[in-house]
Each structure stands twice: as C-alpha cells, then as structure tokens.
Amino acid sequence: MKKRNLFLVLVFVVCIVFSGCSNNKGSSNSSNNTTSVGEGTEIELWTFNELHGKYYESMVKKWNELHQDKKIKLVISVLPYDDLHNKLLVALQSGKGAPDISDIEISKFANFLKGKPQLLPLNDVVDPEKSNVVQSRLDIYSKDGKVYGIDFHVGASVIYYNKEILDKAGVNPDDIKTWEDYKKAGKQVLEKTGVPMTTLETSDQWSIWPQVAQLEGPVDFIDENGEVNLSDPQIVNVLKYEQDLINEGIAVAAPGNGHHKEEYYGFMNNGGAASVWMPMWYMGRFVDYMPDLKGKIVIKPMPAWKEGSPRSAGMGGTGTAVTNQSKHPELAKEFLAYAKLSKEGNIEIWKQLGFDPIRSDVWDSPELREANKFTEYFGDNIFDVLLEIKDEIEGVHITEKTPQISDALKTTILYRTLVEKEDPEKVLKEAEKEIK
Amino acid sequence: MAGSEISLKNKPEYPSKQGRGFKNIFYSQKIAPYLFVLPFIFSFAIFFAYPVYSTIVMSFQEVLPGQVTFIGFENYKNLWNPTFLKAIWNSTVYTALTLLVLIPFPLLLAVFLNSKLMIAKNLFRSITFIPALTSVVVAGIIFRLIFGSQEGALLNSIVGVFGMEPKAWLNHAGTSMFALVILATWRWMGVNLLYYLAGLQNIPKELYESAEIDGASTIQKFFYITVPLLKPIIIYVFTISIYGGYSMFAESYMLYGSNRSPNDIGLTIVGYLYRNGIEQNNLGLGSAIGITLLLITFVITIIQLKFFGMFKREDS
Numbered sequence: 001m002k003k004r005n006l007f008l009v010l011v012f013v014v015c016i017v018f019s020g021c022s023n024n025k026g027s028s029n030s031s032n033n034t035t036s037v038g039e040g041t042e043i044e045l046w047t048f049n050e051l052h053g054k055y056y057e058s059m060v061k062k063w064n065e066l067h068q069d070k071k072i073k074l075v076i077s078v079l080p081y082d083d084l085h086n087k088l089l090v091a092l093q094s095g096k097g098a099p100d101i102s103d104i105e106i107s108k109f110a111n112f113l114k115g116k117p118q119l120l121p122l123n124d125v126v127d128p129e130k131s132n133v134v135q136s137r138l139d140i141y142s143k144d145g146k147v148y149g150i151d152f153h154v155g156a157s158v159i160y161y162n163k164e165i166l167d168k169a170g171v172n173p174d175d176i177k178t179w180e181d182y183k184k185a186g187k188q189v190l191e192k193t194g195v196p197m198t199t200l201e202t203s204d205q206w207s208i209w210p211q212v213a214q215l216e217g218p219v220d221f222i223d224e225n226g227e228v229n230l231s232d233p234q235i236v237n238v239l240k241y242e243q244d245l246i247n248e249g250i251a252v253a254a255p256g257n258g259h260h261k262e263e264y265y266g267f268m269n270n271g272g273a274a275s276v277w278m279p280m281w282y283m284g285r286f287v288d289y290m291p292d293l294k295g296k297i298v299i300k301p302m303p304a305w306k307e308g309s310p311r312s313a314g315m316g317g318t319g320t321a322v323t324n325q326s327k328h329p330e331l332a333k334e335f336l337a338y339a340k341l342s343k344e345g346n347i348e349i350w351k352q353l354g355f356d357p358i359r360s361d362v363w364d365s366p367e368l369r370e371a372n373k374f375t376e377y378f379g380d381n382i383f384d385v386l387l388e389i390k391d392e393i394e395g396v397h398i399t400e401k402t403p404q405i406s407d408a409l410k411t412t413i414l415y416r417t418l419v420e421k422e423d424p425e426k427v428l429k430e431a432e433k434e435i436k
Numbered sequence: 437m438a439g440s441e442i443s444l445k446n447k448p449e450y451p452s453k454q455g456r457g458f459k460n461i462f463y464s465q466k467i468a469p470y471l472f473v474l475p476f477i478f479s480f481a482i483f484f485a486y487p488v489y490s491t492i493v494m495s496f497q498e499v500l501p502g503q504v505t506f507i508g509f510e511n512y513k514n515l516w517n518p519t520f521l522k523a524i525w526n527s528t529v530y531t532a533l534t535l536l537v538l539i540p541f542p543l544l545l546a547v548f549l550n551s552k553l554m555i556a557k558n559l560f561r562s563i564t565f566i567p568a569l570t571s572v573v574v575a576g577i578i579f580r581l582i583f584g585s586q587e588g589a590l591l592n593s594i595v596g597v598f599g600m601e602p603k604a605w606l607n608h609a610g611t612s613m614f615a616l617v618i619l620a621t622w623r624w625m626g627v628n629l630l631y632y633l634a635g636l637q638n639i640p641k642e643l644y645e646s647a648e649i650d651g652a653s654t655i656q657k658f659f660y661i662t663v664p665l666l667k668p669i670i671i672y673v674f675t676i677s678i679y680g681g682y683s684m685f686a687e688s689y690m691l692y693g694s695n696r697s698p699n700d701i702g703l704t705i706v707g708y709l710y711r712n713g714i715e716q717n718n719l720g721l722g723s724a725i726g727i728t729l730l731l732i733t734f735v736i737t738i739i740q741l742k743f744f745g746m747f748k749r750e751d752s
Binding site for chain 1: 501502517518519585586607694695696697698699700703711714715716717719
C-alpha cells in the first residue's frame with residue numbers, strides 16, 4: 001500500500017511540475033510584430049530592435065530594384081531581446097523553426113558558437129572584403145577561422161555632454177582629458193547646478209564595460225588567454241571609481257537601472273544629468289527618445305585613464321547570421337552581405353541608423369558628411385570625433401563565458417557595488433569564483 | 437472506486453456472443469478498465485514519463501547542438517553555488533509566504549460566501565475568480581507599472597498621500613517579495629476559494645443544525661465541523677500551493693521584464709533553470725536543476741502528507 005502511494009505522489013508531483021513549466025513557456029511568448037516587404041523568394045528575418053527592422057526593410061527595397069532576377073520577399077519579425085535569443089537557441093537545438101537570417105546580440109553570440117555551430121559560415125562573402133573591414137569586429141563572431149556573423153558597427157564608445165548644463169556650471173568639455181578631470185568637473189557641475197554629472201547603469205553593462213575595455217593593453221573581463229579576469233586589480237579600480245562617483249553624488253544610479261529604460265529617457269530628456277558615456281550607436285536613442293535635447297548634446301571622446309591612454313573601446317554589436325535551416329542559404333548570404341558588408345550598405349547604416357560602420361574605407365567618404373537627422377541633432381563634426389580616436393579603439397574578448405559574465409554584471413556585480421555599496425573587490429572575486 | 441466496481445458487476449443483458457468482439461471489449465470486466473485508462477497512459481507516457489526520463493539522462497550529459505557527451509555528476513557538482521542556493525531560498529520564502537496567505541484567507545472568504553447571510557454571493561465569487569483568468573503576462577506588466585519607481589507610479593502616489601518617500605519597490609529584496617506575494621494572492625485567491633466552496637457545499641447541513649441545538653457558537657462550529665470536514669480539501673490546496681510556489685517563474689519574469697533582477701532578488705529555481713538551460717545554452721545543467729526541483733518538491737510533499745496523516749489512514 002505504502003509503495004503504491006509513494007508512486008502516486010511521485011506521478012502527481014511530476015504532472016504538476018511539468019504542467020507548471022509548460023504554462024510558463026506559453027506565457028513568455030509575448031507579442032511580436034511581423035512585417036513583410038517586397039515580392040519574390042521568401043526570406044525570414046528576426047531582429048530584436050525595431051530600428052534594425054526598418055533598416056532591413058529599406059535595404060530589401062533597394063536590393064529588389066538592383067536584382068530584378070533575384071527578388072526577395074523579406075518577412076521581418078521584431079521580437080523582444082530575450083525572446084529572440086531563447087527562441088532561436090531552441091529552434092537551432094531542435095532543428096526546426098529557425099528563420100533564414102537572424103540578428104544575434106554580441107553578449108549572446110557565444111551561446112550560438114558552442115558545440116557545432118548551427119549557423120552557416122559566411123567566409124565566401126566576407127573574405128573578399130576582409131581588407132576593408134575592421135578585423136576585430138569579425139573576430140568576435142568567429143570560431144576556428146570561420147566567420148558566422150556580420151556586425152553593423154564598430155561601436156566606438158564616446159561621451160555625450162549636455163552643453164547647456166556644462167555651460168551653466170562653467171565647465172568646458174574639451175578640458176576634460178582624464179577620468180580624474182571628469183570627476184573634478186562633475187563636482188563643479190553638482191555644486192553649481194545641483195544636477196549629477198552622469199548616471200551609471202546598474203542592470204546593464206554599458207557603463208562599466210567601455211571603461212574596462214579602454215584600459216591600456218589587453219585587459220578585459222576575459223583575458224587574452226580566454227580566462228575569466230573579473231578580479232584583475234585594474235578592473236577592481238574601475239568599479240571603485242564608479243562607486244566613488246556615486247558616493248560623492250557626482251553620479252546616480254540610472255533611473256530604471258539602465259540607459260535603455262523609459263524612466264531614463266524621461267529623466268535625461270528633462271536635463272536630469274550632465275553627461276553619459278555610451279557607444280556611438282546610442283545616438284539613435286537620443287534622436288528617437290530624447291527629442292528635447294536636440295542641439296544641446298556634444299559628442300566627445302571618452303576621458304582616458306591617464307593622459308595618452310586609449311579613449312574608446314568597441315562596444316556591443318549585433319552579429320547577423322544565416323542559420324543552417326535556411327532554404328535559400330546562398331540568397332540569404334548575398335542579401336546579408338549587401339545589407340551589412342557592401343559599401344552602399346555601410347553608408348546606409350550610417351545614414352539611417354547613425355552607427356559607425358565596420359568598413360573603415362567609408363569613414364572619410366563624402367556621403368558620411370552629408371546632413372541627416374544625426375547631424376541635425378548633434379552637429380556636423382560627428383565623424384571628426386571618430387577619426388580622431390580611430391587608432392585608440394580598444395577591442396574586447398569574447399568567449400563562451402561571456403554570456404555568464406554579462407549575466408553576473410547585469411544582476412549581481414553592479415547592483416551590489418553601486419546600489420548596496422559593497423566592496424568591489426569582494427564582489428568581483430565572488431563572481432569570478434562562481435563563473436570559473 | 438467502489439461505485440465503479442458495482443456498475444461493472446451489474447452486467448447488462450446485452451448478449452455477449454462472439455463476432456461482436458469489438459463491442460465486447462467494452463463490457464469485459466478484465467479489459468474495459470485498461471481500455472478506458474489507455475488514453476491517460478499514452479499521454480502520460482509521451483508527455484510526462486518520457487520527458488522525465490530524458491531529463492534525467494540529460495542531467496548527466498553536456499548537451500550541445502551536434503555533440504552530446506556523458507560527464508557524470510559534473511552538472512550536479514556545478515549546482516553547488518551561491519546563486520542556486522539563492523534561487524532555492526527565494527522559491528522557499530515565496531512558497532512559505534503564499535501558503536501563509538493562500539491557505540487561511542480563501543477558507544475564511546469561502547465560509548463567508550457560503551453563509552446564508554451573505555448578499556450578492558455570485559458577484560463576489562466572480563470578482564475573486566476573474567484574476568485567475570487573466571494572462572500572467574498582462575498581470576505582470578500591470579504590476580510592474582503599479583510597483584514602478586517613478587513618483588507617478590500607482591503605489592508611490594498612494595504612499596505619497598501618507599507622506600512616505602517614493603520607493604524603488606522592485607529594487608529591494610523585501611519589497612519585491614511583497615510584490616510577488618501580492619501578485620500571487622491576487623491571482624490565486626479565487627481559485628483556492630473555489631476549491632473550498634466546493635468542499636463546503638458537501639458538508640451536510642444537519643451537522644450544523646444539531647450543533648446549534650447543542651448550543652455551539654459560530655466559532656465552535658467553524659473549528660469543530662467546518663475545518664475537520666474540509667481537511668481533505670485543505671490538504672489538496674496545500675499540496676498544489678507548494679508546487680505552485682516552487683515552480684513559480686512567469687510572475688517574476690514578467691515583473692522584471694526579463695529573467696534578470698537586481699542582485700537576483702526575483703530569481704526562482706525555474707528562473708535559474710531557464711537562465712542556464714535556455715539563456716546560456718546549457719541544457720545539461722538545466723536538466724540537473726529540473727531534477728533537483730523535482731526531488732525538493734517530492735521530499736516536501738512526502739513530509740507534508742505524512743504530517744497530515746494521509747498514509748496512516750490508508751493503512752488502517
């Protein structure tokens with residue numbers, strides 16, 4: 001009798017646990033918008049960014065004009081960030097349901113290179129253009145000499161100053177050369193205007209990562225041998241610097257915990273902070289979400305850790321890949337190369353998205369000097385900043401551990417040190433131990 | 437059980453000749469029961485038993501697309517880390533708090549709703565049940581807005597009336613657990629209430645009448661008639677609430693808009709499973725977490741059922 005009961009209970013437990021899980025799966029299936037553009041061979045594309053979606057939309061129109069014999073009907077789905085990566089992983093693991101082309105964000109890309117990559121190597125389209133492209137932007141999406149993703153941008157990190165607030169405080173952004181200068185200027189801004197100099201992300205990595213990657217030499221969260229390097233004394237110092245900024249009131253934790261949150265856009269738009277350092281691709285967010293700051297923002301190279309040290313780092317990125325489930329792999333690759341690798345594509349990436357394109361041979365082309373919504377917002381000299389720091393853009397190291405490090409930063413490390421004010425060294429050591 | 441045996445023994449007069457073989461199966465005492473449970477056996481085997489089996493196998497493997505290797509207990513060893521312990525702790529606290537709220541309060545409400553003196557019974561019954569019909573996604577987003585950190589968020593403007601500073605509710609362990617428990621209460625109160633109501637309606641009125649004649653007070657009637665007779669229902673609600681608590685994931689996911697909460701204050705066991713298995717493409721470790729969750733709930737259930745004397749009654 002007892003045994004049978006035990007078995008029944010087990011069966012019961014199993015049922016409930018599984019029905020619980022299956023419910024959850026259904027419910028995380030939140031809304032997605034699908035748009036279909038053009039007529040012809042159907043190619044399905046997933047992206048997690050509405051602006052990327054619009055870009056592909058315009059590129060497929062151009063492609064169809066140029067290639068009457070190879071017209072494409074592009075079906076673009078814009079999915080939420082987590083949804084896209086999870087669905088794509090499951091689809092690739094199970095061998096069913098993946099799109100032809102998908103955007104994959106850099107901190108998730110390593111997941112897709114584990115084991116035998118279920119993405120198609122893009123070498124046949126990338127190799128002919130290799131000499132024109134910033135090599136480090138290909139390396140981050142490569143495994144065993146094969147390239148699996150093409151990026152939009154270099155993602156050079158820069159600092160955006162609110163000139164109105166700086167003027168009120170009597171600070172000249174060109175005098176800020178190092179992070180020590182920045183701290184001093186921040187104090188002045190706080191005393192004169194009562195507004196914090198900047199905000200720091202506590203649930204995302206774009207405040208800490210550029211500062212870490214710009215450190216001289218190959219220092220990054222992962223060292224040059226692929227080992228987790230979180231507790232490196234230099235990284236500890238970076239986090240201590242951020243903690244000091246918060247302790248002195250020069251910085252505050254970003255409203256909504258990050259620079260991609262509605263709360264933050266509203267806060268910044270109302271002149272809530274005097275500056276923010278983010279990669280070049282953040283320009284689009286200013287234009288779209290912070291319209292009131294138009295004409296007030298100046299873009300400058302980031303301060304350096306010491307005078308003469310690098311002033312930027314290539315940050316973030318979206319590797320677009322062709323999956324092995326594509327029914328028209330050749331066409332998908334050709335279109336992808338046209339959209340993201342060709343000269344026209346790279347110029348359009350700048351014009352429409354305001355990204356610093358990965359082909360360095362277009363950086364000084366006249367098209368990049370033309371007026372567009374970004375020059376209207378930020379002024380004409382955007383690319384001068386980029387050309388100024390061209391040789392100072394430090395790279396990052398990406399391995400299979402990157403998704404774990406990125407999760408640790410987004411959940412525990414930044415929150416515990418910047419909000420709960422725990423000792424950075426202790427927190428980083430603990431995180432490193434867990435990830436190793 | 438007893439009822440079904442009786443009806444099987446009362447064989448119908450239908451002639452059981454050969455040639456009507458197929459129909460005969462339905463009337464055969466030996467085969468019919470198995471035939472009737474067959475659909476369940478099939479769906480159980482395909483959707484439950486097989487997945488459990490393959491999860492157990494996968495928990496000893498490193499599962500990557502295109503290459504699967506056995507790695508022994510490595511996945512289970514990797515589970516011994518502060519984040520997983522935190523996830524277990526969060527799930528346990530959440531379960532305990534929801535039990536504290538969702539066992540006694542629906543019982544009280546059910547007694548009220550069952551009372552003859554109550555007006556607009558059906559209206560209240562529907563109102564308490566409607567939240568269970570809403571999608572977790574919608575509920576989660578609404579609760580995220582209610583508990584938002586802006587001054588204009590609903591809860592902050594309410595506490596503002598009492599002179600309290602606006603708070604970042606979802607950024608602190610205590611207040612975010614509070615939000616999760618409130619969400620669970622709002623959603624599941626009506627369901628548990630329904631179970632209790634069904635149980636209450638099965639209690640014979642005569643018992644109350646005779647108690648009244650003996651001069652029992654309302655409170656005495658509640659503790660000496662209602663509660664003991666509702667015991668099987670209470671045990672059932674208790675059991676499903678334990679699983680509900682431990683398998684909670686969607687609520688926290690929707691409340692934070694992702695599986696990442698500040699300092700992992702909203703991380704549950706299933707959230708940790710999702711993070712490792714799906715988000716970090718490590719299905720082997722994910723399976724090990726799933727099996728651990730299964731064992732935890734199994735052990736707790738055994739202890740709980742033993743404590744309520746469910747096994748003892750069957751034996752005697």
